[in-house]
Amino acid sequence: xxxxxxxxxxxxxxxxxxxxxxxxxxxxxxxxxxxxxxxxxxxxxxxxxxxxxxxxxxxxxxxxxxxxxxxxxxxxxxxxxxxxxxxxxxxxxxxxxxxxxxxxxxxxxxxxxxxxxxxxxxxxxxxxxxxxxxxxxxxxxxxxxxxxxxxxxxxxxxxxxxxxxxxxxxxxxxxxxxxxxxxxxxxxxxxxxxxxxxxxxxxxxxxxxxxxxxxxxxxxxxxxxxxxxxxxxxxxxxxxxxxxxxxxxxxxxxxxxxxxxxxxxxxxxxxxxxxxxxxxxxxxxxxxxxxxxxxxxxxxxxxxxxxxxxxxxxxxxxxxxxxxxxxxxxxxxxxxxxxxxxxxxxxxxxxxxxxxxxxxxxxxxxx
Amino acid sequence: xxxxxxxxxxxxxxxxxxxxxxxxxxxxxxxxxxxxxxxxxxxxxxxxxxxxxxxxxxxxxxxxxxxxxxxxxxxxxxxxxxxxxxxxxxxxxxxxxxxxxxxxxxxxxxxxxxxxxxxxxxxxxxxxxxxxxxxxxxxxxxxxxxxxxxxxxxxxxxxxxxxxxxxxxxxxxxxxxxxxxxxxxxxxxxxxxxxxxxxxxxxxxxxxxxxxxxxxxxxxxxxxxxxxxxxxxxxxxxxxxxxxxxxxxxxxxxxxxxxxxxxxxxxxxxxxxxxxxxxxxxxxxxxxxxxxxxxxxxxxxxxxxxxxxxxxxxxxxxx
Numbered sequence: 001x002x003x004x005x006x007x008x009x010x011x012x013x014x015x016x017x018x019x020x021x022x023x024x025x026x027x028x029x030x031x032x033x034x035x036x037x038x039x040x041x042x043x044x045x046x047x048x049x050x051x052x053x054x055x056x057x058x059x060x061x062x063x064x065x066x067x068x069x070x071x072x073x074x075x076x077x078x079x080x081x082x083x084x085x086x087x088x089x090x091x092x093x094x095x096x097x098x099x100x101x102x103x104x105x106x107x108x109x110x111x112x113x114x115x116x117x118x119x120x121x122x123x124x125x126x127x128x129x130x131x132x133x134x135x136x137x138x139x140x141x142x143x144x145x146x147x148x149x150x151x152x153x154x155x156x157x158x159x160x161x162x163x164x165x166x167x168x169x170x171x172x173x174x175x176x177x178x179x180x181x182x183x184x185x186x187x188x189x190x191x192x193x194x195x196x197x198x199x200x201x202x203x204x205x206x207x208x209x210x211x212x213x214x215x216x217x218x219x220x221x222x223x224x225x226x227x228x229x230x231x232x233x234x235x236x237x238x239x240x241x242x243x244x245x246x247x248x249x250x251x252x253x254x255x256x257x258x259x260x261x262x263x264x265x266x267x268x269x270x271x272x273x274x275x276x277x278x279x280x281x282x283x284x285x286x287x288x289x290x291x292x293x294x295x296x297x298x299x300x301x302x303x304x305x306x307x308x309x310x311x312x313x314x315x316x317x318x319x320x321x322x323x324x325x326x327x328x329x330x331x332x333x334x335x336x337x338x339x340x341x342x343x344x345x346x347x348x349x350x351x352x353x354x355x356x357x358x359x360x361x362x363x364x365x366x367x
Numbered sequence: 368x369x370x371x372x373x374x375x376x377x378x379x380x381x382x383x384x385x386x387x388x389x390x391x392x393x394x395x396x397x398x399x400x401x402x403x404x405x406x407x408x409x410x411x412x413x414x415x416x417x418x419x420x421x422x423x424x425x426x427x428x429x430x431x432x433x434x435x436x437x438x439x440x441x442x443x444x445x446x447x448x449x450x451x452x453x454x455x456x457x458x459x460x461x462x463x464x465x466x467x468x469x470x471x472x473x474x475x476x477x478x479x480x481x482x483x484x485x486x487x488x489x490x491x492x493x494x495x496x497x498x499x500x501x502x503x504x505x506x507x508x509x510x511x512x513x514x515x516x517x518x519x520x521x522x523x524x525x526x527x528x529x530x531x532x533x534x535x536x537x538x539x540x541x542x543x544x545x546x547x548x549x550x551x552x553x554x555x556x557x558x559x560x561x562x563x564x565x566x567x568x569x570x571x572x573x574x575x576x577x578x579x580x581x582x583x584x585x586x587x588x589x590x591x592x593x594x595x596x597x598x599x600x601x602x603x604x605x606x607x608x609x610x611x612x613x614x615x616x617x618x619x620x621x622x623x624x625x626x627x628x629x630x631x632x633x634x635x636x637x638x639x640x641x642x643x644x645x646x647x648x649x650x651x652x653x654x655x656x657x658x659x660x661x662x663x664x665x666x667x668x669x670x671x672x673x674x675x676x677x678x679x680x681x682x683x684x685x686x
Contacts, residue, residue, distance in 0.1 A: 157666045170658040178651035337488035342481030349474035353466035
């Protein structure tokens with residue numbers, strides 16, 4: 001009969017052998033699982049210290065999220081904004097651009113979609129074939145504008161994009177508030193700080209009634225596929241990644257840093273803004289204050305957990321969608337604030353760093 | 368004349384938390400660590416400062432006359448401690464594990480937003496409950512406060528304001544006229560050199576970071592101990608990021624950062640005063656002001672190549 005020490009030794013050698021044999025399995029499956037379980041346990045301890053029962057909370061969250069059809073549908077619905085903003089962050093970070101501005105770009109996209117949906121769509125022919133593409137493209141343009149200004153400031157005036165994009169987030173919050181609270185987009189009855197609902201034909205159609213699951217989700221997943229293709233199969237993508245890996249080397253190889261910087265700011269801004277537009281056109285249809293509960297900041301966690309890979313971002317956005325949905329269950333069940341997800345996200349981020357999954361980022365990070 | 372006086376008084380009031388956080392940040396950035404988590408640390412400070420003062424006020428063992436004096440200081444202490452602990456977490460990941468400082472800073476801010484909201488819901492059920500805490504009272508410095516206009520603006524504040532202003536020459540003296548300050552600056556410019564002469568870069572950076580965290584915590588506590596007697600989620604609302612901009616605009620120099628803090632304080636003060644006037648302009652314009660001001664000054668007045676050379680780059684002693 002083998003003793004404990006022998007069992008330990010055999011297990012360890014088997015583990016190490018499998019790790020060497022299947023490095024990708026470890027990279028993409030085992031490490032994320034370890035990160036998540038670590039984060040769940042740490043978060044549980046903090047919840048326990050705040051006198052909540054974490055086990056009860058987690059069971060309620062899992063039961064709602066994975067136990068019911070509406071829970072599954074809601075997970076998909078809530079994952080969509082995380083996916084769009086996550087893609088926006090992933091593409092920017094890939095190029096070594098620290099765009100923390102997905103939040104503001106998301107809001108500006110929603111604002112543009114609200115503007116088209118309430119003011120422009122009603123005077124055009126009443127058909128979705130015009131209203132939806134128009135809303136989405138105007139939203140993307142709004143995102144490009146909100147993204148390119150920090151880019152220009154970085155290139156011409158040397159303003160650190162971390163600070164400028166954060167400032168643009170706050171400006172976007174007040175700009176939206178200005179438009180819907182006393183501004184031109186406020187609802188016709190002028191009672192509350194919100195816009196009118198967008199025209200019905202500017203609405204992104206739902207997929208399966210009676211659930212809220214909508215066609216914007218498909219759009220988001222398709223975009224993730226397109227981005228993966230661009231990033232790994234085209235010259236643009238190659239240049240972009242080259243700049244992110246080492247700006248000096250890329251420049252020496254004849255790749256234009258300013259071009260790539262501006263291009264990435266545009267793509268990144270447009271993606272986040274499309275996320276805002278989809279959220280508005282498919283779900284609430286009304287632009288309100290606090291339209292975004294910090295999607296742009298969570299997006300950083302989403303993208304980093306997916307190691308900045310657009311396709312993996314789909315999976316990580318689904319996870320964050322499930323977390324968000326689960327937090328609603330926790331709030332209903334044990335009364336903990338649903339912003340507990342922010343804490344969870346932060347802990348996941350710290351664990352990601354602890355496991356060194358983003359070490360390749362700093363290895364070549366330009367100064 | 369009265370509005371002029373009001374604006375400048377509230378300028379000093381509004382710039383104090385910014386100043387406190389920015390002074391810590393100047394030191395940490397001079398040592399090469401960029402701390403985006405100030406926002407989160409201020410938020411922790413605001414919550415724990417309030418709780419510290421609140422629970423001290425309820426202690427039965429103390430003589431009742433000492434409570435109003437002691438309680439706010441205990442608040443400052445707990446707030447500073449909370450900032451210190453957060454900074455320790457930051458240091459572990461950013462300095463020891465050499466993770467990316469921008470990402471860790473964002474994580475710290477998210478952590479603070481989530482945690483304070485959970486505690487807020489737990490304690491007060493989700494409303495901005497006014498607590499009868501002992502906060503810092505305005506003290507008028509005898510004689511000096513009788514000077515017309517200036518007396519009112521400069522010499523009629525709570526004690527924290529005076530201490531925050533005193534901190535500026537202290538930080539200046541520390542950075543430029545002490546041996547340790549020289550080491551700190553060298554860490555930010557050329558960590559390898561300081562390491563070659565036998566000093567521990569990681570230790571120096573950690574100490575600077577802990578100081579920055581403590582100051583950010585105290586800055587946050589100013590909001591609940593000297594401004595409003597309640598906590599509301601996300602109440603720092605970008606002040607941490609503005610403090611970051613102050614450091615850059617102040618070119619990593621404590622005295623210039625002090626001037627920058629006053630300028631941004633003026634931005635916040637104008638918001639409060641103009642809203643009260645009701646000029647028929649939408650209030651959001653004034654709310655935007657500090658942030659637009661930030662962008663304008665950063666774009667207009669700051670050259671490149673001013674930042675400490677090794678800023679934001681983790682140091683690997685084995686290299």
